[in-house]
Amino acid sequence: MSQWMLLLPECVLTIFLGVALTADLVLPALPRRVLALLVLLGLAVTAACVWWTPAGEFGGVFLNDGFGRFAKTIVLAAAALVVLCAWDFDLVWLRPWNEFLFLLLASVLGMFFIASGRELVLLYVGLELATFPIVLLTAYQPADPKSAEGGLKFLILAALASAVLLFGLSLIYAATGTTQLTVLSERLHQGAASSPLLLMGLLFLLAGLGFKIVLAPFHTWAPDAYEGAPTPVTVFMSVASKTAGFVLAVRILSVGLPAVRGTWGAVLAVLAAVTMTLGNLAAIPQQNIKRLLAYSSIAQAGYMVMGLVAFKPLGLSALLYYLAAYLFTNVAAFAVVIALERATGSVEIEAYYGLAERSPRLALLMLLALLSLAGIPPLAGFTAKFYLFAAVYGQGYIWLVVLAVLNSALSLYYYLRVIRAIYIHQPEENTPPLPSTPWPLSLVMAVTLLGILLLGVYPGPIVEAARVVVGPLWF
């Protein structure tokens, strides 16, 4: 009985998911605000359950540990911020609000199983549950051809990636005869590591993971999906999906396959180098802020993979810290995008001309968010990058660190382009004044601003938490 208690957060989440779906049927006149508040309450209760539920494992399949809790907290925070971002945004949508919330929570549920999975099939099922609601959400504006295009591209490539990943997992199963990560790890240590089947499986697995965490050369779907999706969905994709993808990679690679670390470490190091360079170069000519941020987030994924390369425990705790910093930073940037999109209907960089005079607060937040993405002190992104690069350097990948710091300097070029539009360009003639930001969005901005500053200047507690939770990953 007590083992079932471990599933409490997932159960609570499922209940609220049902509530979100059916509330309209029971109470057709329920105001959208009430539903949103209900979902936020659900996320809060789930968060409480995540931390209240005792640690433990369940049938060798499901594991409740500190690492999972950390990841779940990031996902929950991202979901809550996305709900707040979407609060007023969906007035322009044709779709009902409860569907949006339902799909969002379904995806969160899938990410929960990724965070707690200790077995390949459960991880795979969690991944599917996490991905496909987002595909639907990407195509959520059927009137907008870009949304449909992005959704379709995402759907086809996500399905393809799933197939590749599943094929890789099945080969790994064939080579070792188990799907449980701990058993897998032991069998590999006993000598199955050199089997060619396993190597094939590993390569397919890496390709599949590459799609999920958006690594070059498997990244081509991302800019279209990011641009086409309604902006709050883009936020969720860029923050929560990325977190889930990295958690999946940590579980499978670092916990399940440390015996063949030499192979996947080398592959990932090369992929990291290619991804960050390609992402940063491709971001330079972009005129659309969503595409620019999409390429920037590809580059960021390149940095984060370095955390996997650096392995335990410093590298993984740096990765977790980076994910937390990235959550606040990226959501802050997108919150400004959403505010401007609401006001002007445009996501082109030209819409940002003279923003510093039209709305000093939005301008300042965007400035801080972009500088944090570029890794400038004293902001969250700086501390995260410093920690991450130090961890990678400590593992001897000096060439990778050199490349990464040069990439950071390069990335500043296009971040500065946006900053130039905001601060240096004059606003165009007859630009109408910006309407005031609605309170849910203001709340998002306040929270993320606080996060960016706090994680930048007072990193101690989160770094400590990240170090504590990655310790027991290898039992």
Place this chain on the structure above:
Amino acid sequence: MLLSLILATPLLASLIIIFLPREKTTWPRWVGLAGTLLALALTIRVFWMFSIPAAGYQFAVEKPLLPALGIQYALAVDGMGLTMVLLTAIIIFTGMLASWDALERSQEFFALLLILVTGVFGVFMARDLFLFFLFYELAVLPMYLLIGIWGTGKKEYSAMKLTLYLLVGSALMLVGILGLYFSGQDHSFHLDAIRQKAYTREFQIIFFPVLFLGFGTLAGFWPFHTWSPDGHASAPTAVSMLHAGVLMKLGAFGIIRVGLEVLPAGAQAWAPYLGLFTLVNIVYGALVATAQTDLKYVVAYSSVSHMGIVLLGICMLQPVALNGAVLQMFSHGIMTGLFFALVGMVYNRTHTRNIPDLGGLAKRMPYLAFAFTVGGLVSLGLPGFSGFVAELLVFIGAFATKPVLAAIAVTGILFTAIYVLRVIQKIFFGPMHPHFAMLTDANAVEKVCLAVLMLVLLGVGVYPAILLDVIDASIQPLHAVLEALP
């Protein structure tokens, strides 16, 4: 505690400025002035309390920041750091006065300026390399907006160039710093802990040039100096003052603090070759300055030349030259601050910086002409001013170790005299253009600003021991380290 206060004062002033009402365009300058005056007063107090016989690092503050990684909030100053803090406090105070009439988007301007100064103070005080790097980047980044928004000419190009150059430099620095951190067993970013590590000679030879180039980019080391003339020329007055006056010193300071003190064997191996490049700085910088027609470019290239003297002094690895180099950092900082303030004041009146268009201004603005002449005399090393003492020490040290290098470097002084005298003669004397007849001389605020800078130059020139004793207190331990090398 005092150091934390000096650091907090501009930051606090900047935060206050952000929250001022937007329509009050004159309030930010008052807050800024109060903040910088307080910082200057605190700095003078620290200077007063600094004990020369005790030498070493004083006024230390230490608090763990990220113990897991060996990062702490650690501040302290030695003689060299203190001299630089004093320079910064003087330059930002006079910079505030020089930009007294900069009321366009004044809130953002003064807030960014003060954040930049916080970073500069931080670098000169930091005893922890993480903190050092953090403050360094904090000092570099606001420059982009300060030049991009309030600059003149091809400001966006200059701002981007400057930022990218300096960030590539800081990327090298970061690699070097991580190398220092991970070498050996105990991992700490504290400079005391790092200095205790005995790095092998091979390690030092690999990492010294990495750090030197990283810092050298900011110090205007040839051939990585090209960001600096463009940046200085495009920047608004106060920013040029800070930039040429203080920011370039961060680079030279870093070379001594991290390069020489931590990696002396690496410095010993590389200094003779790097010294050759500094000759190019000195002579080429001065030659290019003679060819400029834009007044600001003349001053900017003269900075490249004068920073060459600083770097030459460092590369001699010899106590007299090192003392001279640090004093030159201070002297050049004040002098170039004076120059850029003057260029800004002249430009505000005549709306041109093109030297052929100017002439005879001394008739209308005798005070500015006087101040410019003083700056020029310091620049060409006239005895009685601080520049003379500093350059003399560098050249004495250089002749003792590398007489040929020193002989070539001295020719730079000759070219300096040519362009300085030519510029003064051209813009202040000779026939005056009739459309300048309505111009006015310096107002009260400008007079105070210039007078402070001139008095410092004269004071240090007449009684250099006031700074040299302090500087020497930190050069002697370094000298001992260098002497101990095989």
